[in-house]
Amino acid sequence: MLRLFLAVLAALLLATGGLRAEPVGQILDTNRALIQKSSRLTIGPVIDALATSGDDRAEAVLQAWGDKHLGIRKSDGAFVLITRKGGDYVLTAPDGKAAGTAKRSDIDALRPNAGVRRLIDGALVQFQLNAPKRATRAAALDIIDRHPEAGQLKPLEASIPGEFDPGLRSRKERMLRLLTIRFGDDGAARIKAIESFGADTGLDLRGALNPLLDTKRVVTRAGETPPGNVARQLIPGKGIGDAAAYDLLVKAGDAPARLTPVARKQALEANIEGGKVGGVPVPDLSDPEARDRAYSALEQAGKVPQAATAAEVAAAVAAHAYWDVYAEPSKEVTDAARAALSKIALKVDGMEAFDLLLEALSLASIYFLAAIGLALTFGVMGVINMAHGEFIMMGAYTGYVVQQWIPNYTVSLLVALPLAFAVTFAAGVAMERLVVRHLYKRPLETLLATFGVSIALQQIAKNIFGTQARPLTSPAWLDGAWVLNDVVSISYIRIAIFVLGLVFLLLFLFVMNRTRLGLELRAVTQNPAMAASMGINPDRINMLAFGLGSGIAGIAGIALGLFAKVTSELGQDYIVQSFMTVVVGGVGNIFGTLAGAALIGTLQKGIEWLNPSNTLAAQTYMILFIILFIQVRPRGIIALKGRAAGD
């Protein structure tokens, strides 16, 4: 309302000829200083003046300004609309006439900040709601959606009959109801609008309802009721603490402030007389009780102000009543809003639980993907490979390098996936032949040797790619998120990781149970000597299996790089968790790894939900839990039994 008044006032001031359309160029010139150093707090009248100027160029100028396409020519200080053409600008005067071209350095382009742009957008809404282009109208609705204002109610209502696009029409109608809830002046219409939504979980609806229930804390004398729409009374000791209640009284000016220790000390210091304060010798004042005595003595002598004692505080608190009062005056509206919100809250809780479950599932699939290669090398073969994380990293860097060569993200991804597999497969085979093979009988030393490989690989990656994170960008079709409603959504890249995990699970099962390699591998791991005498070459099988596990890690690396970042420490971030996943799940069984990942993912999300402000705590407690869990089930969730268990 005030805004509108200001706008009219400004328009009157600026428009010398009354109703005659004021040229926008003139408005710009008059308000040059405000526009050049624009701030949301002061620019309002200028924008309103432009919007209400009646000049048909107003929309174009506002649009250009909001898009950072308005500039000032340095030579003569004229406002111009600019369009980039090569290294230069093509200029247009505010009145729409072409104004030639200029070098970029000759133009001071205006860069209104987001707050100012928001006001500009707001002013443009009235033009855009009935614009011929569907996209423009949709954009106008987005603006209303973000920053609803009272002034939008009328134009929006007026634009509905002329809206023939069914999608936009229903959006407009929904928005109209939302605006009515917020700004409508007819109580019955507002209640109707509130009730029309039912248990809708939209953030916009909750955003409209919650402000209706804003309360203010009010103090009255005991026995009185405050004016306005009372939400509830607060009883000291129950709804409100005694200390908080007294603070309210102090704030309201109904009671003297309590004496703080600092104030008391200063008062005592100011009253030292001959080595004594209020009759108490100064050296004794290191005792709080002595300070109390000294202060009481000074109070009695009238040298310091009276401070509220505990009894006085209690009496003052008891003599008043404390209330929460709604800012919204209509009781019917607040009741309807409260009823609607409590209905929504139940549904939102359910949705949140579902969303948490999705996130847990997603985290589990990430852990699973990182660990699945290990499930083969560590779980089945029993070889501990500390360089597994570095294979993940190698895969991610392969993806990065491919993207440098192939700019199309989709194609590069299709190339990178097999390439990453090939690279890490080769690295895995090389490591198996050169290092791991000689240490099959010495598992602890395998751990150490592969760790040596791990630090070397990590440092080599640092030397080649630097310590800075490298971009690995997902193709456009993996951008964005699958949105069920405003509560439940999950990004496509996470879904892709989930699918990839699923594919690998099936692949793993297929290889292990349906192929010759799987059969031979199982034979070799159970009894190498016997397998060898059946004509299986254990060396070859081990090599292939190790390569396969490493190759899977490489592909996982691309997925993890797409989802977060590519650094030389990418693998290190996952290695401990990966081993945990395999160990918790139980070695030798892919379903164990799956269960382990599910357990760890759910647990971590659960703890995060309990303590949302500290993600680090979630990780700490998760690891502690795992340590304890291993005590209870040393062989993991799904333990192998009998001979297959080895010892």
Add this chain to the structure above:
Amino acid sequence: MSAYLRKNPSVLWFLAILALFVVAVTLMSPGTGSGMISTSFVKTLGKTLCLAMVALAMDLVWGYTGILSLGHMAFFAIGGYMIGMWLMYARTEEIVVKALSQSPIPPTPDEIFHGIGTQIFGVVGSSKMPLIWTFAGSLPAQLALVVIVPAVLAFVFGWLAFRSRVAGVYLSILTQAMTLALSLWLFQNDSGLRGNNGLSGLQNIPGLGGVSQDWLSIWFFWASAAALALAYILLAWVVSGKFGSVIRAIRDDEQRVRFLGYPVEGFKLFVFALTAVICGIAGALYYPQAGIINPAELAPIASIYLAVWVAIGGRGRLYGAVMGAVFVSLLSSWFTGGRAPDVPLGFGTIHWVDWWQVLLGLAFVLVTLFAPQGLGGLVDLVTGLRHPGRHGAPLGPDQGSLQEKEAQE
């Protein structure tokens, strides 16, 4: 006594070399000698001795008992934190008391306590003294905690792990998880040890404000040398008797020892806790020389490096561990200090700052593969020790952990 020395010929050698080293450093240090080496180098040497002490502990737990713990640096850091709490508290108390004494009214104990809290936790945006700082004001209490906290933690962790027969690589991963959890916990501000900032300014010893670092550094160097000597003597005694035979037997075949009626878990638990205590003491000596401790010090990688030192030095012999720790850590600081000359190749230059890690990693692989005896193997060459001819049969499950005594047969 003589029986002890006969069983452990390396003790005399070790003590003699250590003594010689201490005398040399004392003569060259800025505090007590010519000042030929700088104070910071004296500190580096003192710290290296502490690291050698941890390596000794690691050797006992890994080389002799066969438990590859990847968490012993956690105990080392805990020792540092315990002493660091006292150092910070006492130093801050001095400052606060001095500041408050300027006001005309003597401070109450509460004001002092609050002042210390504000000073220590001001940097992390808090002023409350957490509960774990209860004993921080008392040096004897914190010194006791240097021993007690690692011991208790090792005992509880070991009891849980050994009781449920977690062994081999599983145990390694579990110890790694333990140190990771601990470091993540310490990284949190809520844990009350100043989060990522850790405890700093530890080189300034409360009450010794007038003593220059030149002197403090050499005092700590002596203390570290003495502690290392004591640890060596103690561990040599531990491994040479019947106890030593049992733990080596556990390393070689745990099941068999168990069937012979020995309480394997008890032995392992004792070794685990004892080494944790040694690490704690070493940490308490190390961090006042380093000056700052923060949770990054107990990242899992630190414990793995510890294993690297011991492996390169040679497992199953105490002097091997010391050699490995001293050699690798000094070499490492030389290479990463940017003082190693660059090697120009035709197509590029090798900057050792960048390539040292690669070299270390590969050296480590090679040592594991081809020289399981590590640097200690050199001593065998000199003394003409030969490996027992076992006609191809492996020397227990852990070939690298060759034991002196065994090799003399």
Add this chain to the structure above:
Amino acid sequence: MTKMNRRTLLLTGAAAVAAPLAAPRIARAADGDTIKLGILHSLSGTMAISETTLKDTMLMLIEQQNAKGGVLGKKLEAVVVDPASDWPLFAEKARELITVDKVAAIFGCWTSVSRKSVLPVVEELNGLLFYPVQYEGQESSKNVFYTGAAPNQQAIPAVDYFLGELGVEKFALLGTDYVYPRTTNKILEAYLQQKGIKKEDIFVNYTPFGQSDWSKIVSDVKALTADGKQVGVISTINGDANIGFYKELAASGITADDIPVVAFSVGEEELSGLGKGDLSNLVGQLAAWNYFESVDTPENKKFIEEWHAFTKDPKRVTNDPMEAHYIGFNMWVQAAEQAKSVDSDAIQAAMIGQEFPNLTGTTAKMLPNHHLTKPVLIGEIREDGQFDVVKKTDPVPGDAWSDFLPESKDLISDWADKKCGMYNTATNTCVQIKSNY
């Protein structure tokens, strides 16, 4: 020269272990016809990426000064050491620089931990440290000059921008779990509450270094909009973790118009870790610094040109801490010329009150609390990974002790008159002269 010989002789008799490590140091300490400056920035380890740039900046500045004839008629010599992102090593190297190399001043450190590690050493040995990075404040040492921003020179103006220009009513303070975010957020929480933002409208979250799983946190932030208030995010997220955060933000369709994010640790360098596609989703998100490469002033243009020429890399970006070193170094030169000495005490006295034009068109002044006056710039991310400056304040004097925290509101630092880094104005006492680290 004879001294040198004796040293060399003694050296040959030294213990075999000590010799290779100590030798180069001693040789270097002997010559005295140059003025030495120590450069203490990590050249390896996790911080190398940020700090190497600063080392190069210092080398460039020293080279330029030598071309102008050096300082006090002597050439400057840079002594570069590598503390390898290892905090205890910072203290050790600082001690070497001061005692062995006898440097006149040290330019160095990046993280708060490394500064806290060096602090006791420079105070003990009365050295000088120029610290160029934005930090959490609550410190003022006689021996340190803080040329980066204090919270009131970065965080508070950014919050004011949120409150005033963007009308943000509800805040999410997201940070990496270490000292700078912790302290900054504490100050901001207190400040916001004074500005009338309710405690329940401030959501705080800390994540570990290198956090990559942001879905829960982003959806938590999104859920904050449910009560119809404008939500803004203040991010003190550090380093690589930003990439995952911004990716998740983009994936959930949150734009700068929905929920603005202002970051204090994201500059030109950090954005280069994001691809083009990701950047276009971030356009309009904010960062607050005292300098942006895109600032259009003649000084900045010249600086960037010199930088490209020195590094022989026309694409190398410049950033805020580089400007801090530029100012700090030039002030040190001025102070040395004025005091006719590079002695630590003389410089400390001469530094206060020094003025030097910064790169953004105003003048930086060294205050008695060893902090600078700095203008605060707020920039919006562009598609090319640079920033559009949308707001620039007048130079703000740096405040060592925050006025918004109850425990430090009475504290000031004044090394000119009161000679005290932590002076309580309520009780009129000096709490401490040396820092407590």
